[in-house]
Amino acid sequence: MAEAHKILATIKTALEAGGQPDGHNHAAAPAPARKVAVTAGAERAELATSLARELEAVGGKFVGILSPDEVSNRIVLLAREIGATTVAIGEGVSIDMEEIGAALERADFKIVKTVPVADVERAAMRDRVANAELGIAEAEYGIASTGTLAVISTGTRPSSLTLLPTASLIIVQIDRVMADLAAVLASLGPTRLAEHRMTLITGPSRTADIEKRIVLGVHGPKALHLIVVWPRDE
């Protein structure tokens, strides 16, 4: 990479020529203190409520805070409510997606299960996910202050699940809901971040490109549903 060295050398020379930023510079201030809250009980419910409220403010739909035993039945209901026939589903982070898939199958929904694919199967798998009316995924984190869900894409939980189907359902464990983005990035850390593609999702796909009017559902899902789940041991 001869070009790289040349350009880096140019940059180094330019930095030296420009010298230290001049006196006008705004005084360096320490970064605002971030509190990484340790949460329990009532506080968790408060964070989950904030997550739900913020997500609804950007057009998301909050289904509820459910116990693990209620989740499957509620999802079957939701799939019926939105008129889905095919549901795409991957592996959960800590939730048993097998159980949810089985419940949907018993209720006569067609299931597209995302599994690691060989190159020749990729296009066909994508088409199947894209043709589903609902995609279900579990988020690694929720962010209370902004109504955001952080999903990490792997072989069994592809990013497509929250991107290609007409509607998206994201489930998050209540103890994975954090106060703000800084807390999530701190908890995740650089090493884990670099392992996979991560997407922060704040509401359904939207645009304001025509006269700054907000329209939902441009390229991604037209609707985003959220379920918050209590851990099994509580």
Next chain:
Amino acid sequence: MAASAKGDFFDSSRAAVQDHELQRKLESASTRHLDHFAIVKEEFPSYEDEKTAAHRIKTDAIAHLDELLIQLTDKLQDSGCKVFFAEDAAEARKYIVDLVKSKGAQHVVKGKSMTTEEIELNPALAAAGIDPVETDLGEYIVQLRGEGPSHIITPAIHLSKEDIGQLFTDKFGTEYTAEPEKLTAEARERLRAIFLAADFGITGVNFAIAETGTLVVVENEGNGRLSSSMPETFVAVMGIEKVIPRLEDLSHFLEILARTATGQKLTTYTSFITGPRREGELDGPAEMHVVILDNGRSAMLADPVLREALNCIRCGACLNVCPIYRRIGGHAYKSVYPGPIGSIVSPNLFGSAAGYLPFASTLCGACKDICPVKIDIPRILLHLRWKETEGEHPLKWPAALERARSGARRFAGIARHPRTARLLGKIAAQMLKPFAHNGYLRWMPPPFGNWTKYRNFPRPHPQKRRPAPAENQAP
């Protein structure tokens, strides 16, 4: 259309000023935007602290750009990316066009990227027989019209919903509608098919994290996610200034960027991309390239005042508050980057053809007040004005302006002698009296005629004596 001669700017801005329909659209969009911004700013008590933190992190990053780029390059390569440093637009274009050709790609999709507009990638691809499809709705609309974007965040801000409805009817033969929902649904359907067939994707980059080699792409529609995860080959194009040191720095930027750019707390989608897809994964490219572009940025780095402009995170807020932008719109600037920040970066990226843009400002300071990374835009504009008139390579001004400047110099000479100046002022006031109408001078005899060409002067009053300044010593 990267940049133009001064004649073009004078003509295009004069024409735009007369376009009251354009101003109506710009006012309506900017006002709606600023209303959204006011709400989210209100709800974010630490906004000022975050701005200060963002400014500090960016300034530090820019001051260590060489080290950070080396670290970033290493990490990108570790994650399986191919990295190409492009000295200028031509090198970047050639790299990408050659890559598209060598892959034999048939369907090229593009996420929104101002940097690819800057390097004029689309015309280069078209010349090679490849028609890239812009997939951001606003970019898609202006591409259908054969135009470039007129705003760095809202590319079709100069069009009404009726304009876009007519465009879709003309291009697709669909029934006319001006409903944004129906127009968006039409675009969704057409572009979804293209995404699923695409074999080559291109996007810009909002932030590049040096410690992990992660590229961060911020958007609302999902086109950035699709362009970067569906095609087999993916190219990300970034300016050298996009690098930040650590993951933990990012939260300071993401929240202020969304608030100032679109009035959101966070944008709908923020993608963190570290290398191509792993074994067995459904999404992500098999091959990922990162083009890191200088194109005049290192020259800005060498100027201690200009360097601050590299802090820009391209939120577009300074356009929305600028009284000039709101009168003439983006296209009149004849540069990919319009508005206050565009008037700073354009002359540096595109050369002297855009050298007149720093003068297209009232220096009112609204841009400085709204800038989320606290760039002192008016100060840099003044610095550029100085460079363009007194610097090493001054602009060639039209003869009339040259005369005005030498006149101003003579005036400065006279003004150093208060008695003479007062006497000459009295004489001039008497002489100009016959030319005044209703207290204003609309016309002056040569060689002063150019002064009244674009503005009216209040009639000078000889009896009004300026009080003698406390210190009348020339510095």
